[in-house]
Amino acid sequence: MKRVSDFIYPLLFGVILIALLQLKIIHAVFNIKTLQLPLPYDIFKAFVLNAKDFVPHIYVTIIPAICGLLIGAALGYIYAVFVTLFKNAGFGFLFLVTLINSIPVVALAPLMNRWFPGSFMPKIIVIILAASGIMAQNAYMGLNNISKSMVDLMKTYGAGRFEILGKIQIPNSLPNVFSALKLGVSSTMLATIISEFFASDTKGLGYMIKYTLKVGNQKHIGWAYILVVSILSITLYLLVYCLERRILSWHVSQKRLK
Amino acid sequence: MKKLSGYAIKIDNITKVFYDAKGKGRVVLDNVSLNINAGDFVSLLGPSGCGKTTLLRIIAGLEEKTSGGISVFGMSPRDARVKNTYGFVFQDPSLLEWRTVLENVCLPLELKKVPKKKRIEIAREKLSLVDLSAYEKNYPSELSGGMKQRVGIARALVTEPEILLMDEPFSALDEFTKERLYNDILRIWQKTNKTIVFVTHNINEAVKLSNKVCVMTTNSAKIAKVAEIDIPYPRKRNVDFINKVSEIKEIFEGYFYENI
Amino acid sequence: MKTSKKLISLSVWLILFVLIWEAAAMVLSDILHDPLAEKKVPKLLTIAKSFLENYQVILNQSFITLSYAFSGLLIGTALGVILAITLRLSKTLEKAVLPYLLASQMVPILGLAPIMFGLFKNISACRVAICAYTTFFPVSLNMLLGLNSVPENLNSMMRVFGAKKFQIYKKLLIPFSLPYLFSGLKISAPVAISASILADTLSAKDGIGYVIIYTLYGAGTAGQFWPAIIVSALLGVLSFFAVNFIEAILLPKKIRVDEQ
Numbered sequence: 001m002k003r004v005s006d007f008i009y010p011l012l013f014g015v016i017l018i019a020l021l022q023l024k025i026i027h028a029v030f031n032i033k034t035l036q037l038p039l040p041y042d043i044f045k046a047f048v049l050n051a052k053d054f055v056p057h058i059y060v061t062i063i064p065a066i067c068g069l070l071i072g073a074a075l076g077y078i079y080a081v082f083v084t085l086f087k088n089a090g091f092g093f094l095f096l097v098t099l100i101n102s103i104p105v106v107a108l109a110p111l112m113n114r115w116f117p118g119s120f121m122p123k124i125i126v127i128i129l130a131a132s133g134i135m136a137q138n139a140y141m142g143l144n145n146i147s148k149s150m151v152d153l154m155k156t157y158g159a160g161r162f163e164i165l166g167k168i169q170i171p172n173s174l175p176n177v178f179s180a181l182k183l184g185v186s187s188t189m190l191a192t193i194i195s196e197f198f199a200s201d202t203k204g205l206g207y208m209i210k211y212t213l214k215v216g217n218q219k220h221i222g223w224a225y226i227l228v229v230s231i232l233s234i235t236l237y238l239l240v241y242c243l244e245r246r247i248l249s250w251h252v253s254q255k256r257l258k
Numbered sequence: 259m260k261k262l263s264g265y266a267i268k269i270d271n272i273t274k275v276f277y278d279a280k281g282k283g284r285v286v287l288d289n290v291s292l293n294i295n296a297g298d299f300v301s302l303l304g305p306s307g308c309g310k311t312t313l314l315r316i317i318a319g320l321e322e323k324t325s326g327g328i329s330v331f332g333m334s335p336r337d338a339r340v341k342n343t344y345g346f347v348f349q350d351p352s353l354l355e356w357r358t359v360l361e362n363v364c365l366p367l368e369l370k371k372v373p374k375k376k377r378i379e380i381a382r383e384k385l386s387l388v389d390l391s392a393y394e395k396n397y398p399s400e401l402s403g404g405m406k407q408r409v410g411i412a413r414a415l416v417t418e419p420e421i422l423l424m425d426e427p428f429s430a431l432d433e434f435t436k437e438r439l440y441n442d443i444l445r446i447w448q449k450t451n452k453t454i455v456f457v458t459h460n461i462n463e464a465v466k467l468s469n470k471v472c473v474m475t476t477n478s479a480k481i482a483k484v485a486e487i488d489i490p491y492p493r494k495r496n497v498d499f500i501n502k503v504s505e506i507k508e509i510f511e512g513y514f515y516e517n518i
Numbered sequence: 519m520k521t522s523k524k525l526i527s528l529s530v531w532l533i534l535f536v537l538i539w540e541a542a543a544m545v546l547s548d549i550l551h552d553p554l555a556e557k558k559v560p561k562l563l564t565i566a567k568s569f570l571e572n573y574q575v576i577l578n579q580s581f582i583t584l585s586y587a588f589s590g591l592l593i594g595t596a597l598g599v600i601l602a603i604t605l606r607l608s609k610t611l612e613k614a615v616l617p618y619l620l621a622s623q624m625v626p627i628l629g630l631a632p633i634m635f636g637l638f639k640n641i642s643a644c645r646v647a648i649c650a651y652t653t654f655f656p657v658s659l660n661m662l663l664g665l666n667s668v669p670e671n672l673n674s675m676m677r678v679f680g681a682k683k684f685q686i687y688k689k690l691l692i693p694f695s696l697p698y699l700f701s702g703l704k705i706s707a708p709v710a711i712s713a714s715i716l717a718d719t720l721s722a723k724d725g726i727g728y729v730i731i732y733t734l735y736g737a738g739t740a741g742q743f744w745p746a747i748i749v750s751a752l753l754g755v756l757s758f759f760a761v762n763f764i765e766a767i768l769l770p771k772k773i774r775v776d777e778q
């Protein structure tokens with residue numbers, strides 16, 4: 001019973017919203033022309049008709065996004081382990097990473113364009129920076145948010161620094177790793193799109209969004225690209241989510257067996 | 259109005275069913291009837307989970323009954339609530355963390371739009387009744403569990419309600435604090451002649467305080483018996499007292515044997 | 519960890535960073551003789567000098583960016599809070615809209631900013647709107663989370679003391695959700711700054727983002743590029759600390775929710 005209504009209401013809301021747009025009621029209320037805000041049907045048509053054209057741009061965007069996310073996450077985790085092992089030395093390092101991470105992508109992207117040649121390198125560097133910062137902070141929290149009694153217990157069995165790290169701290173950080181990855185999906189997509197706004201290249205979803213939305217009679221195509229980006233983001237997010245369910249459930253069941 | 263109905267609270271064949279997510283019903287109160295006179299100190303006594311809180315929430319109009327009738331001074335619980343008939347002391351203190359002790363006690367008066375000066379005066383008076391005058395500027399997080407509970411009592415008294423509903427107010431307290439609060443609550447009751455409905459799972463507590471003990475049983479709660487307690491106050495642990503306690507214990511035991 | 523140790527660690531890393539930077543600058547200009555060396559990795563002294571020469575322009579332009587970000591943040595927050603309260607008032611509406619709010623967390627909202635340029639004819643309104651709509655989603659989601667986290671016992675408490683609906687909002691729900699609102703603002707404030715800089719670069723004629731783009735592509739005063747980058751990074755960090763500071767003033771320490 002409840003399940004159905006959880007599903008029906010959002011659907012209904014979406015349908016009503018689309019209907020209001022399609023019937024130009026929202027346009028009438030806010031005095032907007034269809035040239036400014038295209039009709040859903042036109043966007044949908046653009047989406048279907050141009051599906052083939054999307055594919056190369058999707059590749060150009062999604063490959064650096066995924067690679068950057070993975071490399072950045074791995075780097076960030078290594079940072080976190082380093083900072084955990086060498087507390088004193090690590091503090092300043094983590095602070096520096098956080099500081100660099102807080103540079104807006106908008107400022108970082110043009111800078112990287114200046115530093116690195118081509119369009120792929122600057123893009124992936126921006127993404128790696130974004131992803132590694134998020135991972136470093138979250139993983140550090142997971143590695144260090146452990147109960148003292150657990151550590152004491154390990155010590156009474158004569159465990160060394162690395163055994164404590166491997167047997168307690170790293171497993172304990174897994175949930176944080178996944179929440180960093182989930183946060184990372186939207187911020188890597190954002191980093192990719194925005195660096196494409198600035199790239200010299202004329203490929204990629206970000207470039208197409210910026211370009212088509214600027215041109216008067218191509219706005220519906222721009223919206224179709226936005227639809228593509230949203231679908232990709234949500235798919236990536238759900239992928240991470242499913243991975244989390246599998247891996248973390250295994251993790252918990254392992255604990256129960258012991 | 260009291261004279262009109264004769265009873266403060268009249269509960270007539272009330273049933274309460276809770277439904278879970280799958281729509282499966284679970285009877286928590288089964289045909290409960292109970293009349294409470296104005297000025298009574300009634301204890302609802304029963305094991306954990308038997309539906310005492312639920313009954314109290316129905317009296318306060320916080321929960322809808324599934325069937326049956328209830329009236330409070332001839333009104334529905336909801337109307338009675340709006341007219342500020344109730345003071346309520348909750349099982350946990352339910353204080354607002356961002357308000358000081360004094361501001362917490364003022365809250366019910368604030369809701370009634372009593373002028374600031376007046377409400378602070380009344381709140382201070384009630385705080386001194388529970389011995390917390392020195393703490394009026396502190397935040398709840400700075401108080402012990404017993405002190406928080408006393409703030410809750412002061413807050414319940416502040417509107418001079420005709421009916422005081424108390425849900426295991428002392429179950430989390432130590433013996434020393436309890437003894438003091440027993441005396442406080444009896445003093446307040448005798449002085450103001452309020453009607454008190456007092457939920458507890460402690461037999462000694464029920465016998466010590468109330469003039470009627472309403473014994474509730476598990477397995478879709480029914481009222482097994484309403485025992486009158488006519489021992490004069492202040493009640494000491496004498497023979498009468500102990501006899502009364504064992505009498506009530508026997509009701510429970512008898513009920514359990516019947517069910518086995 | 520002691521503060522002195524933290525400071526030592528921090529300064530060692532900063533010095534290391536500076537040294538590496540200077541080394542890179544040297545290698546580029548003096549060994550590789552890169553003609554673009556000055557543009558890619560300028561010596562820190564050069565950056566400092568150009569900051570001193572251009573600080574007036576830089577500060578003026580960042581002030582413009584900041585004021586758009588701030589107006590957007592205010593409007594976005596107001597709308598977000600209003601939406602959260604509306605959703606709290608109607609369970610049906612909440613069910614209908616919440617999935618979209620959650621989905622907004624998975625989509626790079628800021629990347630969709632160019633949409634705004636179609637909707638608004640006025641560039642200034644457009645810049646404010648971009649900042650507002652990027653802050654709107656995290657704020658409304660967090661505020662709704664706060665409103666929905668109010669424990670049931672506090673709700674009952676307010677009702678039993680006869681609070682009217684708007685009093686429950688004013689005295690319980692909204693104060694209770696303030697810490698949640700602030701954790702939303704901590705996400706939103708840096709995002710609003712980024713959004714404002716992005717809006718500068720997309721089609722404005724002033725603002726710090728405009729300075730970056732303008733100087734990046736060789737036009738304008740080249741010396742303004744690096745100071746602009748550094749200042750825009752600082753703006754993001756500062757906005758976060760500003761929210762923390764305001765929170766520390768407005769909310770007593772005891773009631774803040776722990777992040778994460």
Ligand SMILES: Nc1ncnc2c1ncn2[C@@H]1O[C@H](COP(=O)(O)OP(=O)(O)OP(=O)(O)O)[C@@H](O)[C@H]1O
Nearest residue numbers: 276277286304305306307308309310311312313459
């Ligand atoms: N909102 C609710 N939804 C479903 N079931 C409920 C609800 N509130 C109470 N119950 C059930 O009703 C029964 C009685 O609950 P109640 O809180 O009245 O017990 P109680 O006698 O006050 O117990 P205790 O002494 O532990 O406080 C319990 O089994 C409980 O699970």
Ligand SMILES: [Mg+2]
Nearest residue numbers: 310311349425
């Ligand atoms: Mg109870």
